[in-house]
Amino acid sequence: MSEMNISAFLKKKIENFNVAPVEYRLGTVTRVGDGVVRVKGLPERLYGELLEFGGGVFGMAVDLEEDGVGAVLFDNADKVSVGDPVRGTSTVTEAPVGEALLGRVIDPIGRALDGKPLSVEKYMPTERPAPSIIERSPVNRSLETGILAIDSMIPIGRGQRELIIGDRQTGKTTIAIDSIINQKNSGVLCVYCAIGQKASNVAGIIDTLTKAGAMSYTVVVAATASQSPAMQYLAPYCACTVAEGFAATGKDVLIVYDDLSKHAVAYRTMSLLLHRPPGREAFPGDVFYLHSRLLERSACLSEELGGGSITAMPIIETMSGNLSAYIPTNVISITDGQIFLESELFHSGVRPAVNTGLSVSRVGRSAQRNAMKAVSGSLRIELSQYREMAVFARFGSDIDSATKSMLDKGECLVNIFKQGKGCPYSLFDEVALLLAYKSGKLVGTKQNQYAAVTEALLSFLHEKCSAVMNEMNLSGDMTEKQREEIEKSIAEWSYENE
């Protein structure tokens, strides 16, 4: 393009320019402190409106008063001073939605954190009403976590809220991440929301997901520990909006909130700085509503709305296993079941450290695939009977042969449920292991050999019953003939100790 053409091009473009007054609303900062800003003026303010301070700093209006607004800052307060102008953006806080987000890491107000530019067409408000009763349909499709202990005894359905609760370092995040990794090729999109975590942890999780190839169907929304309480407060609502954007197109979504305990603490910090009255444990009075309105947005939508679903896995950290504390009891009463992890079990080598007695899934077996339903019926009872018996056996008393065989079988079951990190099982693997357990073939294996034995058995069956495996993983059903074939192959197999 020559010089003449460039100026002609510019002239033409300028001719099409519309001269119009630029309208906006302005307020003035009167007080700044502790991440809370008092603004005077600002006509026609909205509750929850996004406010723009100078220097690219954003905040949210949370206290509407007659002559001004109380706002919380999303970024550092050092750039905001008294007398600064504040612009009202006329939008409540919004989150980006759409396929462009997959594989990306964003912050709760939609800015990219992974260094690449983000261009999104659609935005939806972070606070949205939950689906009404008519807009929902029953939860009857399975969401496979790939973790045998969960899929067999505490099955999760698409559209359910299942809480993962336990002390620190008991494997809560691991269960959530393994569930995300297992959704590869299942058509389920995933959203991981990191609230108040160490940035190094979040980086490690993103690395794990990338190595497992899971980032192509996952969005990460992160508000790490160094960000303002307002940012940490907004993160799960933003993540839920991202999930709703996908569910509205008929997709199934898995969303992990890691973790809601830190979310409640961030909300408490924000409320105390806004001088809202403290209640029990200094939490504000609406801390239940904080979580209930978030988790109610996870649902299984009706056919008319596209048939999509959002499955929520909130994570709560307890102190010393105390399930009766304020926030844990709140969230337990909101969710459709919980997976309770115990440090005792974890340290004695049972990983995932699921306490099957206290864990429950209120949706239960209606969400299980038929093949799994056929083999998992009596597992919880057998496990609880074993645990009762094992207490007596510990005293070294003389045991009769019937009790001994029950103890051996129970020990075998506990060991089968042990699973490595990042090693999800397919439906066929899980069903085959349970059939092997039922046949008694694995009883008598030495404690430290279970991992090797199960691996050998599964690779043998992958070869021998490959047709059955592919069919079962696709359809979720198991015919009598297929069951017999698997049982026959198990009977033929024997463990070669190298």
Add this chain to the structure above:
Amino acid sequence: MRKCIITVASNMTEETYNYLVDKVKRQFGFDLVIGKAVDDSIIGGFILNIDGQIFDLSIRTQLDEMKRYLTA
């Protein structure tokens, strides 16, 4: 009693300013208290600030908008 601040550049004549004040009063009601501010950085035109509601018709802002339009 609403407050209105009109910001103009120093190159606006008295006649133009009075005409502007008259128009503003007709548009927004006669109960306005008008204040004048002079700011050369707006280059030309004017900015109306009525109790926080801004109507920006300054040349500086129009140039910014045009820049954004041309580089979009």
